Amino acid sequence: MPITTETPSNADQLPALHQPIHKALQHHYQTLCDVHLRELFAAEPQRFEHFSLQVDDLLLDYSKNRITKETLQLLIQLAETADVAGWRERMFQGEKINNTEQRAVLHTALRNRSNTPVMVDGENVMPAVNAVIEQMSAFAERVRSGTWTGYTGKPIVDVVNVGIGGSDLGPHMVYQALKAYRHPRLQMHYVSNVDGAHIVEKLESLDPETTLFIVASKTFTTQETMTNAHHARHWFLQHAEDDTHIAKHFVAVSTNREAVIGFGIDPDNMFGFWDWVGGRYSLWSAIGLSIVLAVGADNFTALLGGAHTMDQHFREAPFERNMPVILALLGVWYSNFFGAESQAVLPYDHYLRSLPLYLQQADMESNGKSVDRNGCNVDYATGPIIWGTSGINGQHAFYQLIHQGTRLIPADFIISVTPPTGLHEQHDILMANFLAQTEALMRGRTLEETRDSGVAPPHAPKVFAGNHPSNALLLKALTPHSLGLLIALYEHKIFVQGIIWNLNSYDQWGVELGKQLAKCIQPELNAAETITTHDASTNGLINYYRQQRAQ
Ligand code: F6P
Numbered sequence: 001m002p003i004t005t006e007t008p009s010n011a012d013q014l015p016a017l018h019q020p021i022h023k024a025l026q027h028h029y030q031t032l033c034d035v036h037l038r039e040l041f042a043a044e045p046q047r048f049e050h051f052s053l054q055v056d057d058l059l060l061d062y063s064k065n066r067i068t069k070e071t072l073q074l075l076i077q078l079a080e081t082a083d084v085a086g087w088r089e090r091m092f093q094g095e096k097i098n099n100t101e102q103r104a105v106l107h108t109a110l111r112n113r114s115n116t117p118v119m120v121d122g123e124n125v126m127p128a129v130n131a132v133i134e135q136m137s138a139f140a141e142r143v144r145s146g147t148w149t150g151y152t153g154k155p156i157v158d159v160v161n162v163g164i165g166g167s168d169l170g171p172h173m174v175y176q177a178l179k180a181y182r183h184p185r186l187q188m189h190y191v192s193n194v195d196g197a198h199i200v201e202k203l204e205s206l207d208p209e210t211t212l213f214i215v216a217s218k219t220f221t222t223q224e225t226m227t228n229a230h231h232a233r234h235w236f237l238q239h240a241e242d243d244t245h246i247a248k249h250f251v252a253v254s255t256n257r258e259a260v261i262g263f264g265i266d267p268d269n270m271f272g273f274w275d276w277v278g279g280r281y282s283l284w285s286a287i288g289l290s291i292v293l294a295v296g297a298d299n300f301t302a303l304l305g306g307a308h309t310m311d312q313h314f315r316e317a318p319f320e321r322n323m324p325v326i327l328a329l330l331g332v333w334y335s336n337f338f339g340a341e342s343q344a345v346l347p348y349d350h351y352l353r354s355l356p357l358y359l360q361q362a363d364m365e366s367n368g369k370s371v372d373r374n375g376c377n378v379d380y381a382t383g384p385i386i387w388g389t390s391g392i393n394g395q396h397a398f399y400q401l402i403h404q405g406t407r408l409i410p411a412d413f414i415i416s417v418t419p420p421t422g423l424h425e426q427h428d429i430l431m432a433n434f435l436a437q438t439e440a441l442m443r444g445r446t447l448e449e450t451r452d453s454g455v456a457p458p459h460a461p462k463v464f465a466g467n468h469p470s471n472a473l474l475l476k477a478l479t480p481h482s483l484g485l486l487i488a489l490y491e492h493k494i495f496v497q498g499i500i501w502n503l504n505s506y507d508q509w510g511v512e513l514g515k516q517l518a519k520c521i522q523p524e525l526n527a528a529e530t531i532t533t534h535d536a537s538t539n540g541l542i543n544y545y546r547q548q549r550a551q
Contacts, residue, residue, distance in 0.1 A: 015082070015372060015500075015501070015502035016079075016082035016500055017380045017500070017502075019081050021074065021077050021078050024077075025074050025075070025333075025337060032071065035066070036466065037467050038442075038443055038444075038466065038467075040068065041442075044068075048061060048063050051063035053323060053326070055309070055313045056313075056485055057306075057475055057476040057477070057482040058323070058473065058475055058476075058485045058486060058489070060472070061471070061472040061474075062330060062471050064438055064441070064469060065333075065410075065471070066333075066338070072320065072326075072329070075330075076320060078329070079319055079325060079328075079329060079499075082499050082500045082502070083499070084496055084500070088315065088495070089315075091108070091495065092118075092315055093119070094120045094276070097506070098504060098506035100507045100509070101275075103275050103276050103506070104120050104276040105281075106120065106276040107277055107278065107281035107284055107491065108311045109276075110285050111305070111308045111311065111484070112308060112311075113305050113308040120274075120276055125274070132271060132273065132286050136288075139271075139289075140296065140297055141297065143155075143159075144183050144293065144296060146185075149248070150208075150248055150249060151240050156212045157186065157187065157207070158206050158212070159189065159211070159212045159214060159290055160191055160211060160212070161190045161191070161290040162191050162199075162214065162225055162229050163190075163192060163215070163216030163217055163253075164193075164217075164222060165222075165280065165361060165365075166279030167216040167217050167218060167222075167225065168190055168216070169358045170358060171283050171287060171290045171291050173352075173354040173357065174283055174288070174291050174303065174483065174487075175188045175190075175290060175294050176352075177354075177355070178294070178303075178478075178483065179351055180351070180420040180478075181294075181295040181296075183294060186293060188290045188293065188294050191228055191232075192225075192228075193224065194228065196231070198228075199232065203232070208235070208236050208239040209239070212249055213229070213251070214253060214289055214290055215232075215251070215253070215254075215265065216252075216253040216254075217253070217256075218255050218256075218273070219255070219256055220252070220255075220256040220260055220263070221256070221259065223518075223519075233263075236249055236250075246264055246266075247269060250263075250264075250265050250269070251265065251269040251271065251289070252265045252269065253272075253286045254270065254272070254273075255272060255275060255277075257270065257272070272286060273286050280361045280366065281491060283487075284303075284304060288303075295480065299480040300480070303484040304484060305481055306479075306480065306481035306486075307484035307487060308488075309481075309485060310323075310324070310484070310489050311492075323489055324490075324492030324493045324495070325496050327412075327471065327489065328494075328496035328500070330469075330471070331384065332500055336380055340384065340408045340409065341407070342385035342386070342407075343363075343385070343387075343409075343410055343411070344387060344388045344402065344409050344410070344411035344412070345386060345412050346389075346390075346394055347388075347391060348390070348391040348433070348434045349390070349416055350390060351420065351478055352414060352478065355388075355414070356386065356389055359490055360387070363386045363490070364386055365510075366494050366498060366503075366506065367383030367497055367503055367505055368382070368383045368510065369501075369503050372501070372503055378502070380501070382503060383497070383501075391433075395437065399437065402441065402468060403440065403441060404461075408469075409468070410468075411469075412470070412471045413434055413437065414473045415431060415434045416474070416476070416477050416482075417474055417476050417477065418477040434472075437470075438472055440464065440466070441469075441470055442467070442469075443464075444466020444467060445463060445464040446463065447460075447463050450462045450463055473486070524542055525545065
């Protein structure tokens, strides 16, 4: 029986990829798909100047892409057809563009350093945003200075953020990225997995007298987080014995005040945010509390400031000089015309090693959708598979496939000009590899070049086709400000792609089904009778698990 979803008519709102511009792009693709990047560089020596742009501390070189000026013009027409500018304004102005949940999408208000009013339902949200930033800063100052102490009077040494998805990946990634700015006494830890091994292993090394837990959950109902939070509380009380001590060791970040109180956390120790902050866009909100604790309020403000600079650029720059728009259009070019299925993110920076993980949620939970914002099935590719790891390690693992495999894998290479370590010689090695990889991917190596370079024997496996596209992103240095620029760049890229694909990038119904089924299955794992209510595979696995566990 085929699975069908209802497809209401949306003829009045044709997605851009169903409009004449799509045909024009398809036609243009036919003229370009067999042209090698070497030819493009040979024909246009000024390619770097023509296809690179800088926003503040961030340089994007996109000249090693399979595009010409005409490609860009056509892609910009696609963005215009999709009304990216109109949607962008609707987002910034607090319209409820998350239509399935009837919510505004305002992570930009969280870092609105110009403090201009942002209205939601007739109310300016900025005073509330600023009040939470102040609350976080004041709390962080107490913890960092040592005036906030644990129940035995000792300063806090370890902070455990208990959260998952957007309540984990963002703050975790930023904490790692800004390690060089960390308070010398304070160590952050992140526990997300409901597999007990994660929290058990973490708690083994911690002292309850000097440990602070942040229970971070937008809903405060997420099973993984609440299970881990209860385990942490139990562990703490085994040592502290008196639950009045909880106030000094547990704080909450959530939109759900009742549930926080129900858990036993003092509402004075709750840091709030709002339903118009999506989980995967929430590191700028109170979900970033562990960041403020680690690097201090000034650095957190600098992070917000970097993102705000990118917001302003995104809002004001013409499309042909607009970094998020250009990155988004390149992604659409490869996904919808070249048939690329994935996008690699390759930071040449140990501190940015979690960026691909973070972007997996940001991008794939946002645009991993086959139904558009009107509820219609789409007939074109949407969000790509995002993957990657620290680039230099990747070179020794999966780059072979990028260079010589059968798939087209566009890749973003990211590096800082100045290393945070001061180890310049090592950094030059890193930089040389960064440059060599993008060059090799672009140029490849012909049979003649293989022969000339003395590689013997000069046979086919030593020839590289090249013509693999990449972007190079260079930060002046990995600072709170430049990190803010970089993250906001990707957020807006995802936004633009969502608009072109006619998606609501801000809901995530796809993750709900599995959660609901898990709730049904959990009691069945302990039921007395043999389970027969599922399909044969699921029944078989449940019953096997129960049998084996009983032995
Ligand atoms: O994975 C689904 C999801 O709802 C994410 O969107 C979210 O970031 C995560 O779960 C955690 O949710 P919460 O912050 O409510 O615990």
